[in-house]
Amino acid sequence: MRYALLVQGAPYSSQASHSAVRFAAALLSRGHHLECVFFYHDGVYNASRLAAPPQDEPHLVDAWVKLNEEHGTQLQVCIAAALRRGLLDEREASRHGKSGHSVEPPFELTGLGQLVDLGLGVDRLVTFAP
Amino acid sequence: MILHILNRSPSSSLVYREALAGMGPEDRLLLVEDGVQGALPSQVRHFEGIGGRLFALREDLVAHGLEGHCDASVQVVDVDGFVALTEEADKTVSWF
Numbered sequence: 001m002r003y004a005l006l007v008q009g010a011p012y013s014s015q016a017s018h019s020a021v022r023f024a025a026a027l028l029s030r031g032h033h034l035e036c037v038f039f040y041h042d043g044v045y046n047a048s049r050l051a052a053p054p055q056d057e058p059h060l061v062d063a064w065v066k067l068n069e070e071h072g073t074q075l076q077v078c079i080a081a082a083l084r085r086g087l088l089d090e091r092e093a094s095r096h097g098k099s100g101h102s103v104e105p106p107f108e109l110t111g112l113g114q115l116v117d118l119g120l121g122v123d124r125l126v127t128f129a130p
Numbered sequence: 131m132i133l134h135i136l137n138r139s140p141s142s143s144l145v146y147r148e149a150l151a152g153m154g155p156e157d158r159l160l161l162v163e164d165g166v167q168g169a170l171p172s173q174v175r176h177f178e179g180i181g182g183r184l185f186a187l188r189e190d191l192v193a194h195g196l197e198g199h200c201d202a203s204v205q206v207v208d209v210d211g212f213v214a215l216t217e218e219a220d221k222t223v224s225w226f
Contacts, residue, residue: 001217015137015163022189026209027216124216127224129137 014130
């Protein structure tokens, strides 16, 4: 089956991101395809390229990137939720006159329309909220 | 059949009432994260009426030190079983 996950919890604040990573690994091991993880609300903090957790803790940002590298999972971030939280890719940083950017590929800033498309296009959409 | 997913304990949030009110006669309820506290014998009464359709996630029971303390009416599944539940359901609804 084709799955997508909706993550609405910030890393290290709630269990949502950890639950979603664990669920992602389980569905892949059962032979399913993980089409996309969509980050919304405080979930957009999962896309911060500057995250630097202690080395003996799970690195959630790296875990998402690994999903993209190994399984082609798209990592989509709600642009409206991201910009107001200081999560900007290079293009948005430049557009808003900011000197640095905090989001980089494979994460991509996108709109809620993409989430609607996902909900219509995949077999299962599972929400992980704070 | 819809799989409802609840991550709040009945002792800290009343959202479980909305989840139960939103459930159809065939729907299932999976307790995850803090929600697994609802699987304890002292709290499971909140979910009477959905006997046989109440599940709890083993990994979160372990994380809360509650493995082996669930009420007998609750079916314990691991994360692999969580995925299986989503396969069997037409869709999922998360309550939080």
